[in-house]
Amino acid sequence: MANVQLQPLQYIQNKFGRDSLVLGGHRYSIKNRRNNNRIYWRCTVSTCPATVNTYEVHPIKFGPPHNHQANSNKIEVSKILQTMKQRAKTEVTPMPKLYEEELVKLRHPDWTDDTKQIVEQLPTYYSVKTSLYHQRSLNIPELPKTTADTNLQDKWCRTTKSYQFLLPSDNINPPMLIFSTTDNLRHLASVDTIFCDGTFYTCPTLFHQLYTIHTMTQKCGLQTYYKENDDITKLVRWAAVLPLVPQDQIEDVWLETLEEIN
Numbered sequence: 001m002a003n004v005q006l007q008p009l010q011y012i013q014n015k016f017g018r019d020s021l022v023l024g025g026h027r028y029s030i031k032n033r034r035n036n037n038r039i040y041w042r043c044t045v046s047t048c049p050a051t052v053n054t055y056e057v058h059p060i061k062f063g064p065p066h067n068h069q070a071n072s073n074k075i076e077v078s079k080i081l082q083t084m085k086q087r088a089k090t091e092v093t094p095m096p097k098l099y100e101e102e103l104v105k106l107r108h109p110d111w112t113d114d115t116k117q118i119v120e121q122l123p124t125y126y127s128v129k130t131s132l133y134h135q136r137s138l139n140i141p142e143l144p145k146t147t148a149d150t151n152l153q154d155k156w157c158r159t160t161k162s163y164q165f166l167l168p169s170d171n172i173n174p175p176m177l178i179f180s181t182t183d184n185l186r187h188l189a190s191v192d193t194i195f196c197d198g199t200f201y202t203c204p205t206l207f208h209q210l211y212t213i214h215t216m217t218q219k220c221g222l223q224t225y226y227k228e229n230d231d232i233t234k235l236v237r238w239a240a241v242l243p244l245v246p247q248d249q250i251e252d253v254w255l256e257t258l259e260e261i262n
């Protein structure tokens with residue numbers, strides 16, 4: 001029990017958004033609260049009599065013991081799901097990508113039986129996506145029903161670096177949303193040739209078509225930067241060598257190369 005008391009108190013949220021206490025591989029929900037500092041918790045397994053009392057950030061009294069094994073992996077799974085929900089609420093990363101990114105974090109060199117069990121217990125994307133989209137809908141405005149309802153404000157009019165991105169288009173009928181930064185407009189105005197392309201497939205259903213206008217700006221783009229960057233040249237050469245490296249050493253060789261450049 002002494003070991004348990006040394007652990008810092010950790011909390012995760014249950015499905016109703018309330019804090020659960022995580023201690024020694026067990027999870028507790030609030031049973032009672034005396035003023036803000038003293039809390040009585042009981043094990044979330046309904047048939048288990050275990051309780052613990054905490055004062056501020058310390059456990060101060062343990063009640064009856066648990067009548068079941070601790071399950072740290074299940075708690076890890078809950079933590080991962082909580083991170084996914086939090087990200088779904090605050091980011092606009094496409095949901096499948098967000099799920100995949102959290103999953104990839106488990107693929108580290110210290111792969112153990114625990115990691116394997118956590119991956120096995122983690123719900124599939126298809127079983128959590130409704131819950132993730134629900135979290136996103138809490139912070140993201142509802143989709144408009146008609147083009148006239150489209151009312152973009154604040155961060156939805158800006159780039160991720162907070163540059164103005166939505167341009168005025170008040171008197172255009174039917175409604176049209178025009179996106180560009182000032183820099184991009186400057187490039188557009190300075191070239192002799194522009195390239196235009198339209199797509200219906202990726203266009204939001206309320207609108208007819210997504211139309212893009214491109215210019216060639218390689219002189220100030222990545223081509224020049226890459227040409228003058230020795231690290232990039234080295235990376236390209238090493239990448240070309242990779243097909244000659246034995247298959248089980250490819251990852252090591254590539255990681256060493258990245259480390260050398262960093």
Ligand SMILES: [Zn+2]
Pocket residue numbers: 026043044045048049050066067068
């Ligand atoms: Zn218990």
